[in-house]
Amino acid sequence: MAEPIVKYNKVTKYFDDLQVLDEIDFEIQPGEKVALIGPSGSGKTTFARLLMMLEEITDGTIEVEGEYLWHEKDDKGNLKPASSEHQRKVRSNIGMVFQHFHLFPHMTVLQNIIEAPVTVQGRDKKEATKAGKDMLDKVGLLDKADAYPAQLSGGQKQRVAIARALVMQPKVLIFDEPTSALDPELVGEVLEVIKSIADEGEASMLLITHEMDFAKEVADRIAFFDGGKIVEDGPPSDILYNPQSERLKDFLERFMNTQ
Amino acid sequence: MVWDWSYAFDILPEIASALSVTISATVVGFILALVLGLIWTLLIRSTNKIVHHVANGIVRFIRNTPLLVQLYFIFYVFPSIGIALDPFTAGVIGLGVHYSTYLSEVFRSGIESVGPGQWEVATALNFTKRKTWTRIILPQAIPPVIPVIGNYFITMFKETPLLSAITLVEILQTAQNIGASTFRYTEPLTIVGVLFLVLSYPASLLIRRLELKIAERY
Amino acid sequence: MTFWEIIVSMLGQGLFTTIVTTILAAILALVLGFAGGLMRLSNNRFVRFIVAIYVEVFRGTSLLVQLFWIYFVLPMFGITMSALTAAVLAIGLNYGAYTSEVVRSGIQSVDKGQTEASIALNFTPAQRMRRIIIPQAFIIMLPNLGNQLIELFKSTSLVALITLTDLTYQANVLNASTLQTTEIYTALLVLYFLIAWPLTKGIQILERKLTEGRM
Ligand SMILES: Nc1ncnc2c1ncn2[C@@H]1O[C@H](COP(=O)(O)OP(=O)(O)OP(=O)(O)O)[C@@H](O)[C@H]1O
Ligand SMILES: [Mg+2]
Numbered sequence: 001m002a003e004p005i006v007k008y009n010k011v012t013k014y015f016d017d018l019q020v021l022d023e024i025d026f027e028i029q030p031g032e033k034v035a036l037i038g039p040s041g042s043g044k045t046t047f048a049r050l051l052m053m054l055e056e057i058t059d060g061t062i063e064v065e066g067e068y069l070w071h072e073k074d075d076k077g078n079l080k081p082a083s084s085e086h087q088r089k090v091r092s093n094i095g096m097v098f099q100h101f102h103l104f105p106h107m108t109v110l111q112n113i114i115e116a117p118v119t120v121q122g123r124d125k126k127e128a129t130k131a132g133k134d135m136l137d138k139v140g141l142l143d144k145a146d147a148y149p150a151q152l153s154g155g156q157k158q159r160v161a162i163a164r165a166l167v168m169q170p171k172v173l174i175f176d177e178p179t180s181a182l183d184p185e186l187v188g189e190v191l192e193v194i195k196s197i198a199d200e201g202e203a204s205m206l207l208i209t210h211e212m213d214f215a216k217e218v219a220d221r222i223a224f225f226d227g228g229k230i231v232e233d234g235p236p237s238d239i240l241y242n243p244q245s246e247r248l249k250d251f252l253e254r255f256m257n258t259q
Numbered sequence: 260m261v262w263d264w265s266y267a268f269d270i271l272p273e274i275a276s277a278l279s280v281t282i283s284a285t286v287v288g289f290i291l292a293l294v295l296g297l298i299w300t301l302l303i304r305s306t307n308k309i310v311h312h313v314a315n316g317i318v319r320f321i322r323n324t325p326l327l328v329q330l331y332f333i334f335y336v337f338p339s340i341g342i343a344l345d346p347f348t349a350g351v352i353g354l355g356v357h358y359s360t361y362l363s364e365v366f367r368s369g370i371e372s373v374g375p376g377q378w379e380v381a382t383a384l385n386f387t388k389r390k391t392w393t394r395i396i397l398p399q400a401i402p403p404v405i406p407v408i409g410n411y412f413i414t415m416f417k418e419t420p421l422l423s424a425i426t427l428v429e430i431l432q433t434a435q436n437i438g439a440s441t442f443r444y445t446e447p448l449t450i451v452g453v454l455f456l457v458l459s460y461p462a463s464l465l466i467r468r469l470e471l472k473i474a475e476r477y
Numbered sequence: 478m479t480f481w482e483i484i485v486s487m488l489g490q491g492l493f494t495t496i497v498t499t500i501l502a503a504i505l506a507l508v509l510g511f512a513g514g515l516m517r518l519s520n521n522r523f524v525r526f527i528v529a530i531y532v533e534v535f536r537g538t539s540l541l542v543q544l545f546w547i548y549f550v551l552p553m554f555g556i557t558m559s560a561l562t563a564a565v566l567a568i569g570l571n572y573g574a575y576t577s578e579v580v581r582s583g584i585q586s587v588d589k590g591q592t593e594a595s596i597a598l599n600f601t602p603a604q605r606m607r608r609i610i611i612p613q614a615f616i617i618m619l620p621n622l623g624n625q626l627i628e629l630f631k632s633t634s635l636v637a638l639i640t641l642t643d644l645t646y647q648a649n650v651l652n653a654s655t656l657q658t659t660e661i662y663t664a665l666l667v668l669y670f671l672i673a674w675p676l677t678k679g680i681q682i683l684e685r686k687l688t689e690g691r692m
Contacts (some may be wrong), residue, residue: 082467088385096383103375106398116384119394168384261553323627323673324666325634328645332662335652339659420541424638431542444549452546456537463537 003066005030006051006172011060013046015230020046022228023060024151028172033198033205035215035236038225039251044208046172047225051206052096053087064093065171070114075183092121095170099177101157103149103164109136110145113164121168128167134162139193159193166197172204180210187211194218212255216240220229224248267446270394270437272304274450277433284429285416291355292415293408296362300370301392303363322360327421330355350422358415365407369400406470413459413466420451430454483651484664491647498564498643503626505569510576515606517581528577535574539634543567548639564636572629579625583618584610587642616688623680627673629685644668652663 004027013021020043028034036044049055051062053069061079062069069090071079082090104112113132117123122133136142139159149157150197158178165173178194179187191214198205198218209215215222215236222239224232226247232239302314321329330353337344344352373396381391423432434447516528535543544567548560558566588609595605637646648665652658 052379052383054382084388090386091382092385094383096380098376098380098383100376102374102380104377104380104395104399106402115394116386119390120385120387164384294507304663319674320666320670323631323677324669325631325645327634327637328648328665328669330663331645332666335658336662417537418541420539421635425515425539431539431545435545438549444545444551448542448546448550452538452542453541455539459535460533 002030004028004063005032005065006075006206007063009049009061009063011047011062012058013043013050013055014058020228021050024228024230026223026230026233028204028206030171031202031204033207033218033220035222036206036208036225037210037212037215037217037222037239037251039232042225043228044225045176048096048176048208051172052094052174053091064090092168093171094174095165095168095172096174096176097158097161097165097178099180099181101149101154101161102159103160105149108146108148109141109152109160112149112160113167116164131167132163135167136160138166139163140189140197153186154182155189158182158190162190162197164191168254170203172206173201175207175209177208177210210255212240212252215258225250226251262329262445262449263443266441266443270434270447271450273437274430274433274447275454277428277430278454279426280347281416281429282420283464284347284354284419284422288351288354288358288419289412289415291351292358292362292411295355295359297366299359300366301364301448303367310412312371318360321357326353326357326418329357330421330425337345341369346422346427347424349425350419350427353425354415354418354422361411362408365404366400369404370396372403373399396414403473403477406473408471409466409469410463416462417455417459433459480660480664483572483657483660486651486669487644487647487661487664487668490642491644493631494561494641494643495633495672498561498568498636499630501565502568502572502633503629505565506572506576506625506629507622509569509573510580510649513573513577514580514584517577518584521664532574532577535571536578540567540632541546541638543571544635544639554599560636560639560641563639564633568629568632568636572625572632576622576625577591579618579621580614583614583621586617587613619684619687622686623677626680627677629675630673647679657666 006026006028008024008026010023011021012019012023024047026047032064036047038044046055050057051064053068053216057070060128061071067090068079068082069087070082072082072086074080103109107115110129110132113135114125114128117128117131118125133142136145139162141156141159141163144152144156145161149160152160158181162178175194179190182190191211194207195214195218197203205218207215209220219236220233222236224239224243224245224247225231231245232243232248239248240252243252299314299318302310303318305311305314330350330409333344333353334346334349337349377395377399378391381395386395420431422429423435426432428436430451434451435444437447438444513528513531516524517532519525544563546557547567548563551558551563591609591613592605595609599607633643634645636643637649640646642650644665648661652661655661
C-alpha cells in the first residue's frame with residue numbers, strides 16, 4: 001500500500017475534563033474517500049477539526065504527507081509544538097467545507113473564491129480569476145460570480161463554499177455535514193456537486209454525513225464512531241450491510257427507522 | 260440693550276475664523292484616536308497575559324479620568340520630563356488619547372460581532388494572522404460601527420472648547436478674548452453656541468441617515 | 478510637600494464640592510431625562526417639539542459653552558446665581574438631554590406585546606407605564622445610565638473653569654502656590670480614578686443584581 005496521506009497516531013482530545021477522542025489511530029490513503037458516521041456527540045466533528053487545526057490536540061500526533069501537523073522535530077529529534085510557519089505549511093494540504101458555509105459576506109462570490117489564492121498562495125490575480133471562474137462553472141454558478149452571499153440560496157452558498165475550498169487545490173478535503181443546514185429540496189444539488197468532485201478528483205476526502213445512501217455511493221471506506229473511538233472501519237458494503245458490533249447494528253437500525 | 264445685533268455681526272468673522280483651529284484639532288485628534296483605538300483593541304486581544312492586562316489597565320485608567328485633567332497633565336507635566344508641547348499639539352494628543360479608549364470599545368464590539376465561523380474559515384484557507392485581520396475580520400467589523408464612530412467624532416468636536424483651558428485660541432477662547440476686551444459676553448458666547456449647533460446638528464442627522472442605510476445592508 | 482500632603486490638601490474642600498456637584502447634577506439630569514423621555518413619546522405634537530428643541534440644543538452645543546453661558550451671560554439678563562448653582566444647572570441640563578434619549582429608546586424597546594397585554598388587562602395608560610413598561614425599560618436603560626453617570630462625574634472637572642472650588646480647581650490653586658506640578662496633577666488623576674473606577678464596578682454589580690433572571 002502507498003504511503004498514507006493522513007495518519008492519526010493515538011490521537012486523544014479532551015475538552016476540559018470531557019474526553020471526546022480516545023487514542024485514535026487512523027489513516028487516509030491518497031485519493032481515498034472516507035465517510036465518518038456515528039451518533040451525535042460521538043466526536044466526528046472534533047476528529048475532523050483537529051486535522052484542520054481548529055481545535056488544540058491534547059495528545060498524540062497527526063501526520064500529513066509524512067510531516068507532523070501539530071509538532072516539529074527539534075535538533076535532537078524530539079517532538080516539540082510546531083511553529084506557526086510549520087503549521088501553515090503542513091496545513092496548506094488540507095481544505096474544509098463547513099456546515100454553515102461561512103462565506104465572506106463583504107465579498108462577491110468570485111471575490112470569495114479568489115481571495116485566498118491571491119492573498120494566501122500569492123497566485124497571479126488573472127490566473128486565480130480564471131481558475132475561480134472554472135471552479136464556479138464546475139459547481140454551476142458562473143452566472144452568480146458578481147452576486148453577494150446574501151443574495152444566494154443555502155444550496156448555492158454551499159456550492160460556492162465548495163468552489164472556494166477546491167480552488168486552493170488541497171490534497172485532503174474535509175466536509176462536515178455539508179448538507180445538514182439546508183432545506184431538504186436543496187440537498188440534492190450540493191450532493192451532486194460533491195459526487196462529481198469525488199468522481200474526478202485525486203484529492204482525498206473526509207466526509208462527515210448522516211446521508212447513508214450518499215456515503216455508500218461516494219465513499220471507498222466508512223468509519224463508524226462511537227464514544228470517542230472508531231468502532232468499525234471498512235468498505236461501505238461491510239459497514240452498512242454486515243455490521244459486526246452491537247453498537248453499529250443499533251445505530252443503523254435506529255437510523256433506518258427514522259428515515 | 261441685552262443683545263446688540265451690529266456688535267454680533269462685527270465679531271462674527273473673528274470667531275468664525277477661529278473655527279479652523281477647532282476643526283483641525285478635531286480632525287487630527289480623531290485620526291490619532293482611530294489609530295490608537297485600534298492598537299488598544301489589538302493589544303487587549305493579545306494572548307500574552309501581560310500585554311493584555313497592561314493595555315486593559317491603561318485604557319481603564321484613561322477612561323475613568325477627566326479629559327480636562329488629562330489635558331493639564333500633558334500640557335503642564337510633560338515639560339518636566341523634557342517634552343514641552345505647544346497648546347495645539349498637547350490638545351490634539353489629549354483628545355486623541357482620551358477618545359482612543361472609547362473607540363477601542365467600539366472596535367471591540369465590532370470585532371466580536373463577526374462570528375467565529377469567519378475565523379475558522381480563515382484558518383481553513385490558511386490565512387496568516389495579519390491577512391485574517393486585514394482581509395476578513397476588519398472589513399466586516401468596521402462598517403456596522405461607522406455610525407457610532409461618527410457620533411464620537413461629533414462628541415469630540417464639541418469637547419474641543421476644553422482646549423481653551425490649556426491656552427489654545429480656538430473659538431471659545433477667541434470669544435472670551437473678545438468678551439474680556441469689550442466687557443460684553445452675551446454675543447460672543449452665544450455665537451459660539453450657535454456655531455456648534457449649526458455644525459453638529461446637521462452632522463448628526465447625516466449620521467442617523469447613514470445608520471439607517473447600514474442597518475438595511477446588514 | 479509630600480505626595481501624601483498634596484492629596485490630603487486637595488481632598489478637603491475639593492472632593493466635597495466635586496461630589497456634591499455630581500450628585501445634584503445627576504439628580505437633575507435623571508428628572509429631566511425621564512420627564513423629557515416620556516414627553517418625547519407624548520401624542521401631543523407641541524410637547525414633542527418642545528422637548529426635541531431642548532434635546533437638540535443641549536446636545537448640539539458644547540457643555541463648556543453652556544456652562545459659561547449660564548454663568549457669564551444669564552446675569553446680563555438679570556439672572557445671577559452662585560457658581561455651584563450654575564454648575565449643577567449646566568451639567569444637569571446637558572446630561573438630561575442625553576438621558577431623555579436613553580429613556581425614550583429604552584421605553585420604545587420594550588416589546589409591543591407588553592402594551593397590548595396591559596390593554597387587554599384593562600390597565601389605564603398611566604398604570605401601564607408605571608407598573609409594566611417602565612420597570613422593564615429601566616433594566617434595558619441601566620447600562621447606559623451607568624455610563625452616563627461616570628461621564629457626568631468626569632465632566633464636573635469643568636466647573637473649575639467657572640471658579641467653583643472642586644478637585645481640579647484646588648489642584649490648580651495648589652499648582653500656582655507650590656509649583657509641584659508633576660505630583661499635583663498625578664495625584665489629581667489618581668483621585669478621579671479612585672472614585673470613578675469603583676463607581677463603574679459598583680454600577681456593573683448593581684446591573685447584574687437587577688438583571689439576574691430577568692433578561
Ligand atoms: N468547544 C467545545 N467545548 C466543550 N465541549 C465540546 C466542544 N466541542 C464539542 N464538544 C463536545 O465534544 C463531544 C463531541 O462533539 P462533536 O461535535 O465532535 O460530535 P459529533 O460527532 O460531530 O456530533 P454531531 O453529529 O452532533 O455533529 C460532544 O459531547 C460535545 O458536546
Ligand atoms: Mg458534528
